[in-house]
Structure formats: structure tokens, C-alpha cells
Amino acid sequence: MRNTTKITTAVLAVGALTLGLSACGSDSDAKSDADSPLVVAASSVPHAEILGFVKDKLAAKEDLKLEVKEFADYVLPNTATQSGEVGANYFQHKPYLDDFNKKNGTTIVPVATVHLEPLGLYSKKAEKITDLKQGATVALPNDTTNEARALQLLAANGLIKLKAGAGSEATPKDVTENPKKLKFKELEAAQVPRALDDVDAAVINGNYAVQAKLSPKNDSLVLEAAQGNPYGNFLAVKKGNEKDERVAKLAKLLNSPEVKKFIEDEYDGSVIAAF
Incomplete structure (x- = not known):
């Protein structure tokens, strides 16, 4: 130890x-x-x-x-x-x-x-992002930059679209298209992994994912690209x-x-x- x-x-x-x-x-x-x-x-x-x-x-x-x-x-x-x-x-x-x-x-x-x-999107109810149901609840870290980062991850994978220029201060209010009508549950970053059983999916910071015995490489539905990050x-x-x-x-x-x-x-x- x-x-x-x-x-x-x-x-x-x-x-x-x-x-x-x-x-x-x-x-x-x-x-x-x-x-x-x-x-x-x-x-x-x-x-x-x-x-x-x-x-x-x-x-x-x-x-x-x-x-x-x-x-x-x-x-x-x-x-x-x-x-x-x-x-x-x-x-x-x-x-x-x-x-x-x-x-x-x-x-x-x-x-x-x-x-x-x-940063990764995790779920115990879906094996891929297309399995997320209409009206699914997605937990997000609630601090300014990590919430924006989480929303950008969802946008990069076609789940939502964000207002042009939303950048590193994006919030759910900047979502302009939401075809699955996802609902967002904003939580302190450290609490997001603990909510995974209670939501349909969660965007979890890498350190908290590892701490919760999740493997970003193997367990995430989608994961941030490393290049240019x-x-x-x-x-x-x-x-x-x-x-x-x-x-x-x-x-x-x-x-x-x-x-x-x-x-x-x-x-x-x-x-x-x-x-």
C-alpha cells in the first residue's frame, strides 16, 4: 500500500x-x-x-x-x-x-x-449508444467545464447537437437538437458513478471511473479521443x-x-x- x-x-x-x-x-x-x-x-x-x-x-x-x-x-x-x-x-x-x-x-x-x-459514457442498461431509449436519463458532472465536456462527448457521438460556440461552458440549455429526448441529471462529479444503477447512462470522469472499478477502455459505450485533447x-x-x-x-x-x-x-x- x-x-x-x-x-x-x-x-x-x-x-x-x-x-x-x-x-x-x-x-x-x-x-x-x-x-x-x-x-x-x-x-x-x-x-x-x-x-x-x-x-x-x-x-x-x-x-x-x-x-x-x-x-x-x-x-x-x-x-x-x-x-x-x-x-x-x-x-x-x-x-x-x-x-x-x-x-x-x-x-x-x-x-x-x-x-x-x-471521459466516457457508461451504462448498465445499454450495450451501445443506439440502445439508449427515448427519454433516457443521462447523469452528467455538474461543474462547469466537465459538464460542457460531457455534452461535447454526447454531441460528438450524435446523441445531441449543441448551439454553435457553446464551447467549454456549454450546459443542457445549449442543446439545440435532442432526437432521443434525453433527460439530464446533473451531479457532483464524484457522485456520478454511484448513480449509474439509477439512471440509463452516465458520463463519468476517468479518475472516478477507475476508482469505481470501471475500465474506460473496455466498459464505456463511447470514449473521448486522446489526440488533440x-x-x-x-x-x-x-x-x-x-x-x-x-x-x-x-x-x-x-x-x-x-x-x-x-x-x-x-x-x-x-x-x-x-x-
Whole structure:
């Protein structure tokens, strides 16, 4: 078992509220002492697993002390990074970060892109998308960028059409054609896999699919194309901490041949190295 520290959402929420978003805090909030551990917030699968591999197998050769804290949602890793509770995070893609920074006044910036988790459409009631019945209910992640991404997946596979220019902020209101009269159930991304038994189909983020023992490669009805995909997940820090020696070491290791091989061996196409 990899040595990671699990933090419950409830406990972290209290910490986040106590510390606040304090963008006005100094860059020294995240310790820059090269001798102290770099604390990285991460989703459990696959991010914390990849970091666990780096910690166990690679960090020593770079004299890097690494601590991994697992978070259960998509908000607290950024607020914890902004406040200095952690020194970096690894869980998100650029469209999500751009939207988060805009809405919350945070100053998180990407450092090194590591992998892609293809978004997929899953169902326990249909074996292919043409089996979806009229009026079928489809669960979608409800955060702005991932909901748009889910709708774009449905559009790319002919289930709906979206208004021209809807882009990365598309919502069900931007659906202009819906021949199957699909109904959409919007849920927090982490909750979507748990709703799979109660809906006709669900668009699930790759990390949550893997965590729910689903194989994007083998179990999805349709899957995002990897080529030209803007949703690569990256190591990120509060602006001003990009040159922290520990961050630079971790970025180098996350883009190493060893990590690429680990991703290929461990996830069998459900997670794809993006470097």
C-alpha cells in the first residue's frame, strides 16, 4: 500500500474555511525550504497513485521529500494550494483551472502536464449508444467545464447537437437538437458513478471511473479521443511558487520515462501519459 495521507472532505472544509482563499498571503505560505517535504494535494485515483509511485521509487534519487494528501473533491485542492496549506496539487485540467481561478480569485498556475483521463459514457442498461431509449436519463458532472465536456462527448457521438460556440461552458440549455429526448441529471462529479444503477447512462470522469472499478477502455459505450485533447491533468502551484526547487524536481519526475511506463502498465489505456 502506498504511503498517502487521506483527508476527509469535512475536515478539509473546516481547514479551508479557516485559512480562507487568502490570495493576499505571501508566497512563503507554501514552504520553499528544500529540506522540508513538498506536500501535494491529489485525487486518489490515479493522481495519488502516480505520486505514490514517484515517492516510493523515484524521489530519493532527486533528494526530494514528498507528502501526498488525498482530497475527495475538485474544490479543496485549489483552496488549500492558494492558502499555503499544501505546496502543490495534481488533479485538474486547464479548462477547469481557468474557470476556478476566474470564479474564486485564485492564482493557481500549471507546471507540468502528466496524463489524460478520457471521459466516457457508461451504462448498465445499454450495450451501445443506439440502445439508449427515448427519454433516457443521462447523469452528467455538474461543474462547469466537465459538464460542457460531457455534452461535447454526447454531441460528438450524435446523441445531441449543441448551439454553435457553446464551447467549454456549454450546459443542457445549449442543446439545440435532442432526437432521443434525453433527460439530464446533473451531479457532483464524484457522485456520478454511484448513480449509474439509477439512471440509463452516465458520463463519468476517468479518475472516478477507475476508482469505481470501471475500465474506460473496455466498459464505456463511447470514449473521448486522446489526440488533440485539451484536458490533460497537470501539477499546479500558486503563482510565484513555480521555481520552488522541490516543485521543479517533482515536475521532472512526473514527466520521466519511469512514470510513463508506470501509467501504461498500471492503467491499460484508462489513463494515458500526456508527455
